[in-house]
Amino acid sequence: MDNPAQLSEARVAILGMGLMGGSLALALRGRCKRLAGCDPDLSAIKLSLEMQALDLADPDPARVLAESDLVILAAPVHAILALLRELSTLHPGSPVVPDIGSTKAEILGAMAELPPRFDPVGGHPICGKAASGMANADATLFRGAPFALAPLSRTSAHARALAEELVVALGARPFWVDPATHDRWVAASSHVPYLVASALALATPDEVAPVVGPGFVSTSRLASSSPGMMLDALVSNRREVLLSLGRFRKQLDLLEIQLSHASPAQLDCSLDKAVARRESLILSAQRGDER
Secondary structure (H helix, E strand, C coil): CCCCCCHHHCEEEEECCCHHHHHHHHHHCCCCCEEEEECCCHHHHHHHHHCCCCCEEECCHHHHHCCCCEEEECCCHHHHHHHHHHHHHHCCCCCEEEECCCCCHHHHHHHCCCCCCCEEEEEEECCCCCCCCHHHCCCCCCCCCEEEEEECCCCCHHHHHHHHHHHHHCCCEEEECCHHHHHHHHHHHHHHHHHHHHHHHHHCCHHHHHHCCHHHHHHCHHHHCCHHHHHHHHHHCHHHHHHHHHHHHHHHHHHHHHHHCCCHHHHHHHHHHHHHHHHHHHHHHHHHHHC
């Protein structure tokens, strides 16, 4: 099977029709030759057809993969790893295989074990919602979002070009990064914030409910993310998350010491630094939007 030169010529299969896979399907409608999707959840299959997100939907990946030359793995990390172990028996051809898993080192390690006829490339859109599932899929989910692409040494120039075209078609902003750097970055920017939000929710007593306001709601928002999905990400990125947690704990301990020692000047200085650091990080992200 010849690989397509462009996305418009590609027969695309999406394995996983949850929030991310469903949003991919909705965003890719009319942009490829054929769009098929697979999910073990029959209700997700039914809903994807009702939403007219796909040309073909089936719980059997072998049926969905038939004649597909671009296979997108849109599942939690552990499910992506399982699919990679099965892919060579499910697909007889030589497709380009990107994934959109939230960590990269373990997935790219598994991709490296695929037979040479496969052309894999790692990916991760930096976006999402607290609500999960096909029912919450949104064609605009990826618009303006950074989209990490992580090549293997075996990734062809063709797979790179097709992956970038896919990301641009979604309205996202592609950037290339090695898997170790990616996992270190998302540990600090995504995984630890989720754990901090969860810890805040767990540490807040019921009696304060009458005064819960915007501060608590905004700071604890990430605690509403799908526990199963986040557990998958945390476990697959355990080392980097633990390192990042250590840096966070060090800063929290410092603030506690400054408060307990009645050092308002030092505490004020630390809080001023926090304001500057947050604004600097956001400004850098916005500059990335402009590039």
